[in-house]
Amino acid sequence: DTEVTQTPKHLVMGMTNKKSLKCEQHMGHRAMYWYKQKAKKPPELMFVYSYEKLSINESVPSRFSPECPNSSLLNLHLHALQPEDSALYLCASSQVNSGNTIYFGEGSWLTVV
Amino acid sequence: EDKVVQSPLSLVVHEGDTVTLNCSYEVTNFRSLLWYKQEKKAPTFLFMLTSSGIEKKSGRLSSILDKKELFSILNITATQTGDSAVYLCAGPAPYNNNDMRFGAGTRLTVKP
Numbered sequence: 001d002t003e004v005t006q007t008p009k010h011l012v013m014g015m016t017n018k019k020s021l022k023c024e025q026h027m028g029h030r031a032m033y034w035y036k037q038k039a040k041k042p043p044e045l046m047f048v049y050s051y052e053k054l055s056i057n058e059s060v061p062s063r064f065s066p067e068c069p070n071s072s073l074l075n076l077h078l079h080a081l082q083p084e085d086s087a088l089y090l091c092a093s094s095q096v097n098s099g100n101t102i103y104f105g106e107g108s109w110l111t112v113v
Numbered sequence: 114e115d116k117v118v119q120s121p122l123s124l125v126v127h128e129g130d131t132v133t134l135n136c137s138y139e140v141t142n143f144r145s146l147l148w149y150k151q152e153k154k155a156p157t158f159l160f161m162l163t164s165s166g167i168e169k170k171s172g173r174l175s176s177i178l179d180k181k182e183l184f185s186i187l188n189i190t191a192t193q194t195g196d197s198a199v200y201l202c203a204g205p206a207p208y209n210n211n212d213m214r215f216g217a218g219t220r221l222t223v224k225p
Contacts, residue, residue, distance in 0.1 A: 042201055042215035090155055102213055104155035
């Protein structure tokens with residue numbers, strides 16, 4: 001089973017709202033990722049967790065706050081977002097060792113109004 | 114700075130045509146290169162290439178890596194309209210095992 005599940009699939013939020021994106025995988029992967037993808041652009045890495053610890057933060061604004069409660073779950077907490085943050089947010093997972101295949105969830109389409 | 118460069122950026126063909134998509138990379142500490150297909154949703158995994166000269170094949174798709182010349186190609190034979198998608202190439206960054214750098218992608222359109 002190579003499945004990464006993301007919820008919600010679509011989210012519309014105001015600039016003063018607080019919301020969260022959720023991601024779950026049961027493949028035993030110990031690396032989990034958040035990517036952001038704008039239209040007609042490739043995915044851009046935001047955060048990486050290895051063994052439930054944040055290992056990479058690609059200079060993402062603090063209005064995005066990741067959380068990894070356990071080895072199967074990854075959250076992205078959203079607060080005071082801007083319209084330009086509207087994008088497809090992709091969660092992914094992989095084994096921790098280098099060069100492993102990364103499996104993506106179907107993404108959460110976020111619109112900030 | 115490490116780069117993954119794909120060409121062409123877009124391609125329009127007719128059903129039955131064969132296409133070749135290119136990916137060149139300048140990753141300094143190469144481990145593997147991956148190909149993904151992205152339609153309207155998330156990227157789906159196609160191939161992982163680690164060794165030079167060994168072709169990976171899946172149905173009408175195949176891919177090969179040239180580590181000396183630092184490039185990979187993805188071939189699709191007898192294209193179908195369902196092959197229309199963005200094809201992404203990615204390579205791990207050298208500074209961290211768990212980062213992956215994507216190229217800009219090739220947008221393939223297959224017309225009936």
